[in-house]
Amino acid sequence: MERARANIARLFDDAVKRGKASAERAASDMERLFTFRAGYDDLPPVDIAIEAVFEDLAVKHQVFAALDAALPETAILATNTSYLDPNRITEGVRNPTRFLGLHFFSPAHVMKLVEVIRARDTGPETLATALRLAARLKKIPVLAGACDGFIGNRILTRYRQCCDVMLIEGALPARIDAAMRGFGLAMGPYEVQDLSGLDIAYANRKRLGWKTRPGFRYIPIADRIVEETGRLGRKTGTGWYDHTGGKTVPSALIDEIVMEESARAGIMRRRFSDDEIVARATAAMVEEGFRILDERIAERSASIDLVMIHGYGFPRWRGGPMHWAGRVGLPEILRRIEGYAAEDPLSWGVPELLARAVAEGKTPEEL
Missing domain, CATH: 3.40.50.720 (NAD(P)-binding Rossmann-like Domain)
Structure with a gap:
Protein backbone atom coordinates (compact mmCIF):
# COMPACT_ATOMS: atom_id res chain seq x y z
CA MET A 1 0.00 0.00 0.00
CA GLU A 2 2.80 2.42 0.85
CA ARG A 3 4.58 1.51 -2.36
CA ALA A 4 1.41 2.32 -4.31
CA ARG A 5 1.08 5.63 -2.48
CA ALA A 6 4.70 6.50 -3.26
CA ASN A 7 4.28 5.61 -6.93
CA ILE A 8 1.23 7.85 -7.29
CA ALA A 9 2.92 10.68 -5.39
CA ARG A 10 5.88 10.43 -7.77
CA LEU A 11 3.54 10.94 -10.77
CA PHE A 12 2.17 14.12 -9.19
CA ASP A 13 5.70 15.32 -8.39
CA ASP A 14 6.68 14.77 -12.02
CA ALA A 15 3.63 16.76 -13.15
CA VAL A 16 4.72 19.67 -10.94
CA LYS A 17 8.28 19.52 -12.29
CA ARG A 18 6.97 19.57 -15.87
CA GLY A 19 4.75 22.55 -15.12
CA LYS A 20 1.54 20.56 -15.65
CA ALA A 21 0.20 21.37 -12.17
CA SER A 22 1.01 23.55 -9.19
CA ALA A 23 2.21 21.95 -5.98
CA GLU A 24 -1.05 22.99 -4.31
CA ARG A 25 -3.20 21.48 -7.07
CA ALA A 26 -1.17 18.26 -7.05
CA ALA A 27 -1.57 17.87 -3.31
CA SER A 28 -5.32 18.59 -3.53
CA ASP A 29 -5.87 16.11 -6.38
CA MET A 30 -3.84 13.45 -4.63
CA GLU A 31 -6.04 13.80 -1.55
CA ARG A 32 -9.29 14.07 -3.50
CA LEU A 33 -8.85 11.31 -6.07
CA PHE A 34 -6.99 8.54 -4.29
CA THR A 35 -7.53 6.22 -1.37
CA PHE A 36 -5.29 3.25 -0.69
CA ARG A 37 -6.16 -0.15 0.73
CA ALA A 38 -4.36 -3.45 1.16
CA ALA A 146 -10.41 -11.40 -27.55
CA CYS A 147 -7.29 -13.28 -28.60
CA ASP A 148 -3.69 -13.58 -27.50
CA GLY A 149 -2.16 -10.10 -27.80
CA PHE A 150 -5.31 -8.42 -29.20
CA ILE A 151 -4.39 -6.01 -32.01
CA GLY A 152 -1.21 -4.19 -31.00
CA ASN A 153 0.82 -6.78 -29.13
CA ARG A 154 -0.10 -9.43 -31.66
CA ILE A 155 1.35 -7.31 -34.47
CA LEU A 156 4.33 -6.37 -32.28
CA THR A 157 5.09 -10.05 -31.64
CA ARG A 158 4.98 -10.83 -35.37
CA TYR A 159 7.14 -7.79 -36.18
CA ARG A 160 9.79 -8.82 -33.65
CA GLN A 161 9.79 -12.41 -34.91
CA CYS A 162 10.42 -11.15 -38.45
CA CYS A 163 13.30 -8.97 -37.23
CA ASP A 164 14.82 -11.90 -35.31
CA VAL A 165 14.86 -13.92 -38.55
CA MET A 166 16.77 -11.08 -40.23
CA LEU A 167 19.21 -11.13 -37.31
CA ILE A 168 20.12 -14.77 -37.79
CA GLU A 169 20.30 -14.37 -41.57
CA GLY A 170 22.71 -11.45 -41.61
CA ALA A 171 21.57 -8.21 -39.96
CA LEU A 172 22.69 -6.87 -36.58
CA PRO A 173 20.43 -5.18 -33.99
CA ALA A 174 21.81 -1.68 -34.53
CA ARG A 175 21.33 -1.96 -38.31
CA ILE A 176 17.69 -3.06 -37.96
CA ASP A 177 16.96 -0.32 -35.43
CA ALA A 178 18.55 2.35 -37.62
CA ALA A 179 16.55 1.20 -40.66
CA MET A 180 13.25 1.34 -38.75
CA ARG A 181 14.09 4.78 -37.36
CA GLY A 182 14.80 5.86 -40.91
CA PHE A 183 11.31 4.67 -41.86
CA GLY A 184 9.91 6.94 -39.17
CA LEU A 185 9.57 4.91 -35.98
CA ALA A 186 10.85 6.68 -32.88
CA MET A 187 12.78 3.55 -31.86
CA GLY A 188 13.71 0.26 -33.49
CA PRO A 189 12.52 -3.10 -32.11
CA TYR A 190 15.65 -3.84 -30.08
CA GLU A 191 15.83 -0.35 -28.61
CA VAL A 192 12.20 -0.77 -27.52
CA GLN A 193 12.95 -4.14 -25.91
CA ASP A 194 15.81 -2.60 -23.95
CA LEU A 195 13.43 0.09 -22.73
CA SER A 196 10.62 -2.29 -21.71
CA GLY A 197 12.84 -5.13 -20.48
CA LEU A 198 13.93 -8.30 -22.26
CA ASP A 199 12.33 -10.43 -19.56
CA ILE A 200 8.82 -9.38 -20.63
CA ALA A 201 9.13 -10.68 -24.20
CA TYR A 202 11.05 -13.70 -22.87
CA ALA A 203 8.17 -14.65 -20.58
CA ASN A 204 5.71 -14.31 -23.45
CA ARG A 205 7.79 -16.58 -25.72
CA LYS A 206 7.97 -19.17 -22.97
CA ARG A 207 4.22 -18.97 -22.43
CA LEU A 208 3.57 -19.43 -26.15
CA GLY A 209 6.01 -22.35 -26.35
CA TRP A 210 7.98 -20.96 -29.28
CA LYS A 211 10.93 -23.27 -28.68
CA THR A 212 8.90 -26.45 -29.26
CA ARG A 213 6.10 -25.07 -31.44
CA PRO A 214 5.59 -27.22 -34.55
CA GLY A 215 5.73 -25.56 -37.96
CA PHE A 216 7.38 -22.45 -36.54
CA ARG A 217 10.84 -21.04 -37.10
CA TYR A 218 12.28 -20.51 -33.63
CA ILE A 219 15.19 -18.08 -33.33
CA PRO A 220 17.00 -18.62 -29.99
CA ILE A 221 19.06 -15.41 -29.89
CA ALA A 222 16.82 -13.39 -27.55
CA ASP A 223 16.32 -16.35 -25.20
CA ARG A 224 20.08 -16.94 -25.01
CA ILE A 225 20.65 -13.32 -24.02
CA VAL A 226 18.25 -13.61 -21.07
CA GLU A 227 19.23 -17.11 -19.96
CA GLU A 228 23.00 -16.89 -20.36
CA THR A 229 23.88 -13.25 -19.76
CA GLY A 230 21.16 -11.84 -17.51
CA ARG A 231 21.08 -8.71 -19.66
CA LEU A 232 17.52 -7.40 -19.34
CA GLY A 233 17.79 -3.95 -20.87
CA ARG A 234 18.16 -0.48 -19.43
CA LYS A 235 17.08 -1.57 -15.95
CA THR A 236 20.20 -3.76 -15.67
CA GLY A 237 22.45 -1.42 -17.65
CA THR A 238 22.83 -3.89 -20.52
CA GLY A 239 20.52 -5.61 -22.98
CA TRP A 240 20.71 -5.68 -26.75
CA TYR A 241 22.91 -2.62 -26.19
CA ASP A 242 25.35 -1.44 -23.54
CA HIS A 243 23.94 1.52 -21.59
CA THR A 244 26.77 3.22 -19.73
CA GLY A 245 27.44 6.80 -18.76
CA GLY A 246 24.28 8.03 -20.42
CA LYS A 247 25.34 6.52 -23.74
CA THR A 248 23.82 3.62 -25.68
CA VAL A 249 26.26 1.69 -27.85
CA PRO A 250 26.10 -1.64 -29.74
CA SER A 251 27.33 -4.61 -27.75
CA ALA A 252 30.17 -6.79 -29.03
CA LEU A 253 28.87 -9.64 -26.87
CA ILE A 254 25.41 -9.52 -28.47
CA ASP A 255 26.88 -9.37 -31.96
CA GLU A 256 28.96 -12.44 -31.07
CA ILE A 257 25.87 -14.36 -29.92
CA VAL A 258 24.07 -13.44 -33.16
CA MET A 259 27.01 -14.69 -35.24
CA GLU A 260 27.23 -17.91 -33.20
CA GLU A 261 23.57 -18.70 -33.80
CA SER A 262 23.93 -18.10 -37.54
CA ALA A 263 26.87 -20.51 -37.64
CA ARG A 264 25.04 -23.07 -35.48
CA ALA A 265 22.08 -22.97 -37.89
CA GLY A 266 24.40 -23.37 -40.88
CA ILE A 267 23.39 -20.00 -42.31
CA MET A 268 25.73 -18.02 -44.56
CA ARG A 269 25.11 -14.47 -43.37
CA ARG A 270 24.32 -11.83 -45.96
CA ARG A 271 23.93 -8.08 -46.07
CA PHE A 272 20.48 -6.52 -45.62
CA SER A 273 19.91 -3.04 -47.01
CA ASP A 274 17.81 -0.57 -45.06
CA ASP A 275 15.10 -0.79 -47.73
CA GLU A 276 14.91 -4.59 -47.43
CA ILE A 277 14.75 -4.45 -43.63
CA VAL A 278 11.87 -1.97 -43.80
CA ALA A 279 10.08 -3.92 -46.54
CA ARG A 280 10.18 -7.17 -44.57
CA ALA A 281 9.31 -5.65 -41.19
CA THR A 282 6.35 -3.67 -42.52
CA ALA A 283 5.13 -6.62 -44.58
CA ALA A 284 5.09 -8.70 -41.40
CA MET A 285 2.91 -6.07 -39.70
CA VAL A 286 0.52 -5.98 -42.65
CA GLU A 287 0.42 -9.79 -42.89
CA GLU A 288 -0.65 -10.05 -39.25
CA GLY A 289 -3.04 -7.14 -39.70
CA PHE A 290 -4.91 -9.01 -42.44
CA ARG A 291 -5.18 -12.08 -40.23
CA ILE A 292 -6.55 -9.91 -37.40
CA LEU A 293 -9.17 -8.49 -39.78
CA ASP A 294 -10.08 -11.91 -41.14
CA GLU A 295 -10.62 -13.20 -37.59
CA ARG A 296 -12.75 -10.12 -36.73
CA ILE A 297 -10.41 -9.16 -33.90
CA ALA A 298 -10.44 -5.68 -35.46
CA GLU A 299 -13.57 -4.36 -37.13
CA ARG A 300 -11.76 -2.28 -39.73
CA SER A 301 -8.28 -1.45 -41.02
CA ALA A 302 -8.44 1.98 -39.38
CA SER A 303 -8.65 0.33 -35.95
CA ILE A 304 -5.31 -1.37 -36.57
CA ASP A 305 -3.77 1.89 -37.77
CA LEU A 306 -5.00 3.77 -34.68
CA VAL A 307 -3.50 1.16 -32.38
CA MET A 308 -0.14 1.09 -34.13
CA ILE A 309 0.16 4.89 -34.34
CA HIS A 310 -0.97 5.77 -30.82
CA GLY A 311 0.38 2.72 -28.99
CA TYR A 312 3.54 1.65 -30.83
CA GLY A 313 5.00 4.74 -32.47
CA PHE A 314 4.25 3.83 -36.09
CA PRO A 315 4.88 7.10 -37.99
CA ARG A 316 1.51 8.82 -38.14
CA TRP A 317 2.44 10.66 -41.31
CA ARG A 318 2.43 7.25 -43.03
CA GLY A 319 -1.11 6.65 -41.81
CA GLY A 320 -0.55 3.34 -40.03
CA PRO A 321 0.55 -0.02 -41.52
CA MET A 322 -2.75 -0.86 -43.21
CA HIS A 323 -3.12 2.59 -44.77
CA TRP A 324 0.52 2.45 -45.78
CA ALA A 325 -0.06 -0.95 -47.44
CA GLY A 326 -2.86 0.58 -49.48
CA ARG A 327 -0.55 3.38 -50.58
CA VAL A 328 2.15 0.91 -51.63
CA GLY A 329 -0.53 -1.19 -53.32
CA LEU A 330 -1.97 -4.46 -52.10
CA PRO A 331 -0.77 -6.34 -55.22
CA GLU A 332 2.81 -5.30 -54.37
CA ILE A 333 2.39 -6.31 -50.71
CA LEU A 334 1.03 -9.67 -51.84
CA ARG A 335 3.97 -10.13 -54.22
CA ARG A 336 6.44 -9.44 -51.41
CA ILE A 337 4.80 -11.84 -48.96
CA GLU A 338 4.55 -14.55 -51.61
CA GLY A 339 8.28 -14.17 -52.25
CA TYR A 340 9.16 -14.32 -48.56
CA ALA A 341 6.91 -17.36 -48.08
CA ALA A 342 8.62 -19.18 -50.93
CA GLU A 343 12.01 -18.61 -49.26
CA ASP A 344 10.89 -19.27 -45.68
CA PRO A 345 7.49 -21.02 -45.39
CA LEU A 346 7.89 -21.47 -41.62
CA SER A 347 7.99 -17.70 -41.08
CA TRP A 348 5.65 -16.41 -43.76
CA GLY A 349 2.26 -17.21 -45.24
CA VAL A 350 -0.19 -15.38 -47.49
CA PRO A 351 -3.33 -14.28 -45.58
CA GLU A 352 -6.45 -15.44 -47.38
CA LEU A 353 -8.11 -12.02 -46.98
CA LEU A 354 -5.16 -10.29 -48.68
CA ALA A 355 -5.22 -12.74 -51.60
CA ARG A 356 -8.97 -12.21 -52.01
CA ALA A 357 -8.65 -8.42 -51.82
CA VAL A 358 -6.10 -8.42 -54.61
CA ALA A 359 -7.97 -10.96 -56.75
CA GLU A 360 -11.26 -9.06 -56.50
CA GLY A 361 -9.77 -5.57 -56.45
CA LYS A 362 -11.55 -4.70 -53.22
CA THR A 363 -10.62 -3.33 -49.81
CA PRO A 364 -10.73 -5.62 -46.76
CA GLU A 365 -13.82 -3.77 -45.54
CA GLU A 366 -15.62 -4.37 -48.84
CA LEU A 367 -14.94 -8.08 -48.47
Whole structure:
Protein backbone atom coordinates (compact mmCIF):
# COMPACT_ATOMS: atom_id res chain seq x y z
CA MET A 1 0.00 0.00 0.00
CA GLU A 2 2.80 2.42 0.85
CA ARG A 3 4.58 1.51 -2.36
CA ALA A 4 1.41 2.32 -4.31
CA ARG A 5 1.08 5.63 -2.48
CA ALA A 6 4.70 6.50 -3.26
CA ASN A 7 4.28 5.61 -6.93
CA ILE A 8 1.23 7.85 -7.29
CA ALA A 9 2.92 10.68 -5.39
CA ARG A 10 5.88 10.43 -7.77
CA LEU A 11 3.54 10.94 -10.77
CA PHE A 12 2.17 14.12 -9.19
CA ASP A 13 5.70 15.32 -8.39
CA ASP A 14 6.68 14.77 -12.02
CA ALA A 15 3.63 16.76 -13.15
CA VAL A 16 4.72 19.67 -10.94
CA LYS A 17 8.28 19.52 -12.29
CA ARG A 18 6.97 19.57 -15.87
CA GLY A 19 4.75 22.55 -15.12
CA LYS A 20 1.54 20.56 -15.65
CA ALA A 21 0.20 21.37 -12.17
CA SER A 22 1.01 23.55 -9.19
CA ALA A 23 2.21 21.95 -5.98
CA GLU A 24 -1.05 22.99 -4.31
CA ARG A 25 -3.20 21.48 -7.07
CA ALA A 26 -1.17 18.26 -7.05
CA ALA A 27 -1.57 17.87 -3.31
CA SER A 28 -5.32 18.59 -3.53
CA ASP A 29 -5.87 16.11 -6.38
CA MET A 30 -3.84 13.45 -4.63
CA GLU A 31 -6.04 13.80 -1.55
CA ARG A 32 -9.29 14.07 -3.50
CA LEU A 33 -8.85 11.31 -6.07
CA PHE A 34 -6.99 8.54 -4.29
CA THR A 35 -7.53 6.22 -1.37
CA PHE A 36 -5.29 3.25 -0.69
CA ARG A 37 -6.16 -0.15 0.73
CA ALA A 38 -4.36 -3.45 1.16
CA GLY A 39 -6.54 -6.50 0.60
CA TYR A 40 -10.19 -6.82 -0.34
CA ASP A 41 -11.94 -6.14 2.97
CA ASP A 42 -14.27 -3.15 3.12
CA LEU A 43 -13.87 -2.14 -0.53
CA PRO A 44 -16.24 0.67 -1.53
CA PRO A 45 -19.10 -0.39 -3.86
CA VAL A 46 -17.39 0.96 -6.98
CA ASP A 47 -18.87 1.00 -10.49
CA ILE A 48 -15.72 -0.48 -12.06
CA ALA A 49 -12.58 -2.26 -10.86
CA ILE A 50 -9.53 -2.61 -13.13
CA GLU A 51 -7.01 -5.36 -12.40
CA ALA A 52 -3.40 -4.66 -13.35
CA VAL A 53 -1.30 -7.44 -11.83
CA PHE A 54 1.45 -9.21 -13.76
CA GLU A 55 0.72 -11.62 -16.60
CA ASP A 56 0.02 -14.83 -14.72
CA LEU A 57 -3.35 -16.49 -15.32
CA ALA A 58 -3.52 -18.15 -11.90
CA VAL A 59 -2.83 -14.87 -10.11
CA LYS A 60 -5.47 -13.06 -12.18
CA HIS A 61 -8.00 -15.76 -11.31
CA GLN A 62 -7.28 -15.19 -7.62
CA VAL A 63 -7.69 -11.43 -7.95
CA PHE A 64 -11.00 -11.65 -9.80
CA ALA A 65 -12.39 -14.25 -7.41
CA ALA A 66 -11.67 -11.85 -4.56
CA LEU A 67 -13.03 -8.79 -6.40
CA ASP A 68 -16.14 -10.68 -7.47
CA ALA A 69 -16.87 -11.63 -3.86
CA ALA A 70 -16.13 -8.15 -2.46
CA LEU A 71 -17.98 -5.96 -4.96
CA PRO A 72 -21.63 -5.69 -6.00
CA GLU A 73 -22.74 -7.88 -8.90
CA THR A 74 -23.38 -4.67 -10.85
CA ALA A 75 -19.70 -3.65 -10.74
CA ILE A 76 -17.83 -3.92 -14.03
CA LEU A 77 -14.69 -6.05 -13.72
CA ALA A 78 -11.93 -5.20 -16.20
CA THR A 79 -8.52 -6.71 -16.84
CA ASN A 80 -5.57 -4.66 -18.05
CA THR A 81 -3.83 -7.73 -19.47
CA SER A 82 -1.53 -7.07 -22.43
CA TYR A 83 -1.50 -10.58 -23.87
CA LEU A 84 -3.72 -13.11 -22.10
CA ASP A 85 -7.09 -14.06 -23.56
CA PRO A 86 -9.78 -12.41 -21.37
CA ASN A 87 -12.07 -15.40 -22.02
CA ARG A 88 -9.70 -17.48 -19.90
CA ILE A 89 -9.38 -14.83 -17.21
CA THR A 90 -13.16 -14.48 -16.77
CA GLU A 91 -13.63 -18.15 -15.84
CA GLY A 92 -15.50 -18.31 -12.52
CA VAL A 93 -16.77 -14.70 -12.51
CA ARG A 94 -20.43 -14.85 -11.45
CA ASN A 95 -21.67 -12.26 -13.97
CA PRO A 96 -19.46 -12.49 -17.09
CA THR A 97 -21.62 -9.94 -18.94
CA ARG A 98 -19.99 -7.34 -16.66
CA PHE A 99 -16.44 -8.39 -17.58
CA LEU A 100 -14.13 -7.07 -20.33
CA GLY A 101 -10.57 -6.06 -21.08
CA LEU A 102 -9.25 -2.49 -20.78
CA HIS A 103 -5.69 -2.56 -22.05
CA PHE A 104 -4.16 0.79 -21.11
CA PHE A 105 -0.78 1.49 -22.67
CA SER A 106 2.20 2.33 -20.52
CA PRO A 107 2.62 4.85 -19.00
CA ALA A 108 -1.17 4.87 -18.60
CA HIS A 109 -1.39 8.48 -17.38
CA VAL A 110 0.37 9.68 -20.57
CA MET A 111 -0.52 7.29 -23.40
CA LYS A 112 -3.84 8.02 -25.11
CA LEU A 113 -4.60 4.56 -26.46
CA VAL A 114 -6.89 2.03 -24.76
CA GLU A 115 -7.75 -1.29 -26.37
CA VAL A 116 -11.31 -2.12 -25.24
CA ILE A 117 -11.52 -5.91 -25.41
CA ARG A 118 -14.88 -7.56 -25.89
CA ALA A 119 -14.82 -10.96 -24.21
CA ARG A 120 -17.16 -13.78 -25.21
CA ASP A 121 -19.91 -12.80 -22.76
CA THR A 122 -19.35 -9.04 -22.45
CA GLY A 123 -22.73 -7.31 -22.44
CA PRO A 124 -23.52 -4.30 -24.66
CA GLU A 125 -24.10 -2.04 -21.64
CA THR A 126 -20.71 -3.01 -20.22
CA LEU A 127 -19.03 -2.29 -23.54
CA ALA A 128 -20.79 1.06 -23.95
CA THR A 129 -19.89 2.07 -20.40
CA ALA A 130 -16.21 1.22 -20.93
CA LEU A 131 -16.07 3.16 -24.20
CA ARG A 132 -17.70 6.14 -22.53
CA LEU A 133 -15.29 5.94 -19.60
CA ALA A 134 -12.33 5.96 -22.00
CA ALA A 135 -13.72 9.07 -23.68
CA ARG A 136 -14.18 10.79 -20.31
CA LEU A 137 -10.54 10.00 -19.57
CA LYS A 138 -9.66 11.71 -22.89
CA LYS A 139 -8.28 8.46 -24.23
CA ILE A 140 -8.55 6.98 -27.73
CA PRO A 141 -10.54 3.75 -27.33
CA VAL A 142 -10.22 1.06 -30.00
CA LEU A 143 -12.61 -1.89 -29.87
CA ALA A 144 -10.93 -5.29 -30.25
CA GLY A 145 -11.90 -8.93 -29.99
CA ALA A 146 -10.41 -11.40 -27.55
CA CYS A 147 -7.29 -13.28 -28.60
CA ASP A 148 -3.69 -13.58 -27.50
CA GLY A 149 -2.16 -10.10 -27.80
CA PHE A 150 -5.31 -8.42 -29.20
CA ILE A 151 -4.39 -6.01 -32.01
CA GLY A 152 -1.21 -4.19 -31.00
CA ASN A 153 0.82 -6.78 -29.13
CA ARG A 154 -0.10 -9.43 -31.66
CA ILE A 155 1.35 -7.31 -34.47
CA LEU A 156 4.33 -6.37 -32.28
CA THR A 157 5.09 -10.05 -31.64
CA ARG A 158 4.98 -10.83 -35.37
CA TYR A 159 7.14 -7.79 -36.18
CA ARG A 160 9.79 -8.82 -33.65
CA GLN A 161 9.79 -12.41 -34.91
CA CYS A 162 10.42 -11.15 -38.45
CA CYS A 163 13.30 -8.97 -37.23
CA ASP A 164 14.82 -11.90 -35.31
CA VAL A 165 14.86 -13.92 -38.55
CA MET A 166 16.77 -11.08 -40.23
CA LEU A 167 19.21 -11.13 -37.31
CA ILE A 168 20.12 -14.77 -37.79
CA GLU A 169 20.30 -14.37 -41.57
CA GLY A 170 22.71 -11.45 -41.61
CA ALA A 171 21.57 -8.21 -39.96
CA LEU A 172 22.69 -6.87 -36.58
CA PRO A 173 20.43 -5.18 -33.99
CA ALA A 174 21.81 -1.68 -34.53
CA ARG A 175 21.33 -1.96 -38.31
CA ILE A 176 17.69 -3.06 -37.96
CA ASP A 177 16.96 -0.32 -35.43
CA ALA A 178 18.55 2.35 -37.62
CA ALA A 179 16.55 1.20 -40.66
CA MET A 180 13.25 1.34 -38.75
CA ARG A 181 14.09 4.78 -37.36
CA GLY A 182 14.80 5.86 -40.91
CA PHE A 183 11.31 4.67 -41.86
CA GLY A 184 9.91 6.94 -39.17
CA LEU A 185 9.57 4.91 -35.98
CA ALA A 186 10.85 6.68 -32.88
CA MET A 187 12.78 3.55 -31.86
CA GLY A 188 13.71 0.26 -33.49
CA PRO A 189 12.52 -3.10 -32.11
CA TYR A 190 15.65 -3.84 -30.08
CA GLU A 191 15.83 -0.35 -28.61
CA VAL A 192 12.20 -0.77 -27.52
CA GLN A 193 12.95 -4.14 -25.91
CA ASP A 194 15.81 -2.60 -23.95
CA LEU A 195 13.43 0.09 -22.73
CA SER A 196 10.62 -2.29 -21.71
CA GLY A 197 12.84 -5.13 -20.48
CA LEU A 198 13.93 -8.30 -22.26
CA ASP A 199 12.33 -10.43 -19.56
CA ILE A 200 8.82 -9.38 -20.63
CA ALA A 201 9.13 -10.68 -24.20
CA TYR A 202 11.05 -13.70 -22.87
CA ALA A 203 8.17 -14.65 -20.58
CA ASN A 204 5.71 -14.31 -23.45
CA ARG A 205 7.79 -16.58 -25.72
CA LYS A 206 7.97 -19.17 -22.97
CA ARG A 207 4.22 -18.97 -22.43
CA LEU A 208 3.57 -19.43 -26.15
CA GLY A 209 6.01 -22.35 -26.35
CA TRP A 210 7.98 -20.96 -29.28
CA LYS A 211 10.93 -23.27 -28.68
CA THR A 212 8.90 -26.45 -29.26
CA ARG A 213 6.10 -25.07 -31.44
CA PRO A 214 5.59 -27.22 -34.55
CA GLY A 215 5.73 -25.56 -37.96
CA PHE A 216 7.38 -22.45 -36.54
CA ARG A 217 10.84 -21.04 -37.10
CA TYR A 218 12.28 -20.51 -33.63
CA ILE A 219 15.19 -18.08 -33.33
CA PRO A 220 17.00 -18.62 -29.99
CA ILE A 221 19.06 -15.41 -29.89
CA ALA A 222 16.82 -13.39 -27.55
CA ASP A 223 16.32 -16.35 -25.20
CA ARG A 224 20.08 -16.94 -25.01
CA ILE A 225 20.65 -13.32 -24.02
CA VAL A 226 18.25 -13.61 -21.07
CA GLU A 227 19.23 -17.11 -19.96
CA GLU A 228 23.00 -16.89 -20.36
CA THR A 229 23.88 -13.25 -19.76
CA GLY A 230 21.16 -11.84 -17.51
CA ARG A 231 21.08 -8.71 -19.66
CA LEU A 232 17.52 -7.40 -19.34
CA GLY A 233 17.79 -3.95 -20.87
CA ARG A 234 18.16 -0.48 -19.43
CA LYS A 235 17.08 -1.57 -15.95
CA THR A 236 20.20 -3.76 -15.67
CA GLY A 237 22.45 -1.42 -17.65
CA THR A 238 22.83 -3.89 -20.52
CA GLY A 239 20.52 -5.61 -22.98
CA TRP A 240 20.71 -5.68 -26.75
CA TYR A 241 22.91 -2.62 -26.19
CA ASP A 242 25.35 -1.44 -23.54
CA HIS A 243 23.94 1.52 -21.59
CA THR A 244 26.77 3.22 -19.73
CA GLY A 245 27.44 6.80 -18.76
CA GLY A 246 24.28 8.03 -20.42
CA LYS A 247 25.34 6.52 -23.74
CA THR A 248 23.82 3.62 -25.68
CA VAL A 249 26.26 1.69 -27.85
CA PRO A 250 26.10 -1.64 -29.74
CA SER A 251 27.33 -4.61 -27.75
CA ALA A 252 30.17 -6.79 -29.03
CA LEU A 253 28.87 -9.64 -26.87
CA ILE A 254 25.41 -9.52 -28.47
CA ASP A 255 26.88 -9.37 -31.96
CA GLU A 256 28.96 -12.44 -31.07
CA ILE A 257 25.87 -14.36 -29.92
CA VAL A 258 24.07 -13.44 -33.16
CA MET A 259 27.01 -14.69 -35.24
CA GLU A 260 27.23 -17.91 -33.20
CA GLU A 261 23.57 -18.70 -33.80
CA SER A 262 23.93 -18.10 -37.54
CA ALA A 263 26.87 -20.51 -37.64
CA ARG A 264 25.04 -23.07 -35.48
CA ALA A 265 22.08 -22.97 -37.89
CA GLY A 266 24.40 -23.37 -40.88
CA ILE A 267 23.39 -20.00 -42.31
CA MET A 268 25.73 -18.02 -44.56
CA ARG A 269 25.11 -14.47 -43.37
CA ARG A 270 24.32 -11.83 -45.96
CA ARG A 271 23.93 -8.08 -46.07
CA PHE A 272 20.48 -6.52 -45.62
CA SER A 273 19.91 -3.04 -47.01
CA ASP A 274 17.81 -0.57 -45.06
CA ASP A 275 15.10 -0.79 -47.73
CA GLU A 276 14.91 -4.59 -47.43
CA ILE A 277 14.75 -4.45 -43.63
CA VAL A 278 11.87 -1.97 -43.80
CA ALA A 279 10.08 -3.92 -46.54
CA ARG A 280 10.18 -7.17 -44.57
CA ALA A 281 9.31 -5.65 -41.19
CA THR A 282 6.35 -3.67 -42.52
CA ALA A 283 5.13 -6.62 -44.58
CA ALA A 284 5.09 -8.70 -41.40
CA MET A 285 2.91 -6.07 -39.70
CA VAL A 286 0.52 -5.98 -42.65
CA GLU A 287 0.42 -9.79 -42.89
CA GLU A 288 -0.65 -10.05 -39.25
CA GLY A 289 -3.04 -7.14 -39.70
CA PHE A 290 -4.91 -9.01 -42.44
CA ARG A 291 -5.18 -12.08 -40.23
CA ILE A 292 -6.55 -9.91 -37.40
CA LEU A 293 -9.17 -8.49 -39.78
CA ASP A 294 -10.08 -11.91 -41.14
CA GLU A 295 -10.62 -13.20 -37.59
CA ARG A 296 -12.75 -10.12 -36.73
CA ILE A 297 -10.41 -9.16 -33.90
CA ALA A 298 -10.44 -5.68 -35.46
CA GLU A 299 -13.57 -4.36 -37.13
CA ARG A 300 -11.76 -2.28 -39.73
CA SER A 301 -8.28 -1.45 -41.02
CA ALA A 302 -8.44 1.98 -39.38
CA SER A 303 -8.65 0.33 -35.95
CA ILE A 304 -5.31 -1.37 -36.57
CA ASP A 305 -3.77 1.89 -37.77
CA LEU A 306 -5.00 3.77 -34.68
CA VAL A 307 -3.50 1.16 -32.38
CA MET A 308 -0.14 1.09 -34.13
CA ILE A 309 0.16 4.89 -34.34
CA HIS A 310 -0.97 5.77 -30.82
CA GLY A 311 0.38 2.72 -28.99
CA TYR A 312 3.54 1.65 -30.83
CA GLY A 313 5.00 4.74 -32.47
CA PHE A 314 4.25 3.83 -36.09
CA PRO A 315 4.88 7.10 -37.99
CA ARG A 316 1.51 8.82 -38.14
CA TRP A 317 2.44 10.66 -41.31
CA ARG A 318 2.43 7.25 -43.03
CA GLY A 319 -1.11 6.65 -41.81
CA GLY A 320 -0.55 3.34 -40.03
CA PRO A 321 0.55 -0.02 -41.52
CA MET A 322 -2.75 -0.86 -43.21
CA HIS A 323 -3.12 2.59 -44.77
CA TRP A 324 0.52 2.45 -45.78
CA ALA A 325 -0.06 -0.95 -47.44
CA GLY A 326 -2.86 0.58 -49.48
CA ARG A 327 -0.55 3.38 -50.58
CA VAL A 328 2.15 0.91 -51.63
CA GLY A 329 -0.53 -1.19 -53.32
CA LEU A 330 -1.97 -4.46 -52.10
CA PRO A 331 -0.77 -6.34 -55.22
CA GLU A 332 2.81 -5.30 -54.37
CA ILE A 333 2.39 -6.31 -50.71
CA LEU A 334 1.03 -9.67 -51.84
CA ARG A 335 3.97 -10.13 -54.22
CA ARG A 336 6.44 -9.44 -51.41
CA ILE A 337 4.80 -11.84 -48.96
CA GLU A 338 4.55 -14.55 -51.61
CA GLY A 339 8.28 -14.17 -52.25
CA TYR A 340 9.16 -14.32 -48.56
CA ALA A 341 6.91 -17.36 -48.08
CA ALA A 342 8.62 -19.18 -50.93
CA GLU A 343 12.01 -18.61 -49.26
CA ASP A 344 10.89 -19.27 -45.68
CA PRO A 345 7.49 -21.02 -45.39
CA LEU A 346 7.89 -21.47 -41.62
CA SER A 347 7.99 -17.70 -41.08
CA TRP A 348 5.65 -16.41 -43.76
CA GLY A 349 2.26 -17.21 -45.24
CA VAL A 350 -0.19 -15.38 -47.49
CA PRO A 351 -3.33 -14.28 -45.58
CA GLU A 352 -6.45 -15.44 -47.38
CA LEU A 353 -8.11 -12.02 -46.98
CA LEU A 354 -5.16 -10.29 -48.68
CA ALA A 355 -5.22 -12.74 -51.60
CA ARG A 356 -8.97 -12.21 -52.01
CA ALA A 357 -8.65 -8.42 -51.82
CA VAL A 358 -6.10 -8.42 -54.61
CA ALA A 359 -7.97 -10.96 -56.75
CA GLU A 360 -11.26 -9.06 -56.50
CA GLY A 361 -9.77 -5.57 -56.45
CA LYS A 362 -11.55 -4.70 -53.22
CA THR A 363 -10.62 -3.33 -49.81
CA PRO A 364 -10.73 -5.62 -46.76
CA GLU A 365 -13.82 -3.77 -45.54
CA GLU A 366 -15.62 -4.37 -48.84
CA LEU A 367 -14.94 -8.08 -48.47
